[in-house]
Amino acid sequence: MVWARLIADLIVIVHAGYVLFVVLGLVAILLGLLFQWRWIRNFWFRVIHLAMIGAVVAEEVFNIRCPLTVWENQFRARAGQASYPGDFLGYWAHRLIFYRAEPWVFTTLYVLTGLVIMGAFVLAPPQWPRRMDRRATRTGRFS
Numbered sequence: 338m339v340w341a342r343l344i345a346d347l348i349v350i351v352h353a354g355y356v357l358f359v360v361l362g363l364v365a366i367l368l369g370l371l372f373q374w375r376w377i378r379n380f381w382f383r384v385i386h387l388a389m390i391g392a393v394v395a396e397e398v399f400n401i402r403c404p405l406t407v408w409e410n411q412f413r414a415r416a417g418q419a420s421y422p423g424d425f426l427g428y429w430a431h432r433l434i435f436y437r438a439e440p441w442v443f444t445t446l447y448v449l450t451g452l453v454i455m456g457a458f459v460l461a462p463p464q465w466p467r468r469m470d471r472r473a474t475r476t477g478r479f480s
Contacts, residue, residue, distance in 0.1 A: 345412035383463035
C-alpha cells in the first residue's frame with residue numbers, strides 16, 4: 338500500500354520537525370539571551386516550546402510511547418515494511434531523530450533538555466501578549 342508508506346513518511350517528517358523545533362528553539366533562546374534578542378520572549382513561541390518538551394519528558398517519565406512513533410510503525414506495517422527503507426526525505430528524517438542507546442540515556446537527555454528549557458523560561462521569561470487599549474478599539478486607532 339503506497340498510501341500507507343507515504344503517510345508513515347509524512348509522520349517521520351512531522352516528527353523530525355517537532356524535534357528540530359525543540360532543539361533549534363532552545364538554541365535560539367540561548368543565543369537570544371546572549372545577544373538580547375527581544376523576539377525570543379514571544380509568549381506563544383515560548384509556551385508552545387515549553388509544552389512540546391514537557392510532552393516529551395512526560396512520555397519518558399511515565400513510560401508512554403510517542404504517538405508519532407506508534408502511528409508511523411502502524412502505517413509501516415500496513416505498507417508491508419518490516420524495517421525502515423522509506424523515501425529519501427523520510428529516511429533521512431528518521432535517521433536524524435532515532436538512535437540506538439539504552440533507554441536511560443534518552444530519559445536523561447529529555448529530562449535535562451526539559452530542565453534547560455525550563456531554566457531559560459525562568460531566566461528570560463516570555464512577555465505576556467499585549468492587550469488592546471479599549472479606547473483604541475472605540476476610536477479605531479491602535480497603539
